[in-house]
Amino acid sequence: MTKPHVLLLGEILHATAEWEALSDVATLSVCDSSTKEEFIKDLAGKFSDVVAVYHCHMDDAKPGANINKELLEALPTSLKFICHHGAGYDMIDVNACTRKGVLVSNTPGAVDGATADVNMFLILGALREFNLAMTNLRKGNWNVGVPLSHDPEGKVLGILGMGGIGRALKRRAKGFGMITQYHNRKPLSEEMAAGAKYVSFDELLATSDVISMNLPLNAHTRHIINKEAIAKMKDGVIIVNTARGPVIDEQALVDALESGKVRCAGLDVFEAEPKIHPGLIANEKVILLPHVGTATYETRKKMEITVINNVRSAITGAKLLNVVPEQIHFAP
């Protein structure tokens, strides 16, 4: 009996043994199409019986990087599962997948600790304006002109999007004496909220000293932080983002940093990464990282194993372990 065909779009760097072990239940292929055109041809040829795809977050130019309506039209009708490596899956058009009967999984949980660590680093770095101090030292100016900054202790942290990363951040922030409030579409159970207060979106904006972006990017959250939202915030607020760049209107943030309305920001993600708004680069107070939230050996391996477990479950049990929330109601 022929085994179901699984296609890897991207690469596996850590869980190679676990990937190879999948060959006990599947025929494994690695996408070697060098252009998008060649990939479309291969989808009608050597990949025409693929049942599940292991999908990585790749440069937009790479074949298969974006699973949009156009690519979904070209994907074989045998395809039933897309198992994405990453918590954020904004490069996959989930509604179009649903219409085609394709289920999508991501890697929640695996990313939480590492991303929350980076998030906490950005909060501390922004509150303490460490980028300015570090730049000053490298310029040979020691601490001359480095202003006093602010403690985390007693500050109100407003988490927008209290999923796994938001909750892991709350635990870390508690250790620094911060008081957490959050906004989600729905309040969490008391156990999951673990003492964090549920507030409306506007209340979170108006009463937080630090606002942390921990929500997925979709049509509802794109530019959720814009000029109007920033106007509702406290003067001198801190904004940090480890989620996705486009949840913030970057131009509005740059303007607010220039006016002092936003005292400082800590950003791991950008609206058009890897391009960064020159107003962010020029502002030495702002702490910037090149999208490294999950970039540790341990976490990347956990993420790869999570994807492989989803592929295995898809192939052997026709269901995904981590189906994305949009599909949870009709997934088996």
Ligand SMILES: O=CC(=O)O
């Ligand atoms: O950006 C990282 C992820 O989506 O996991």
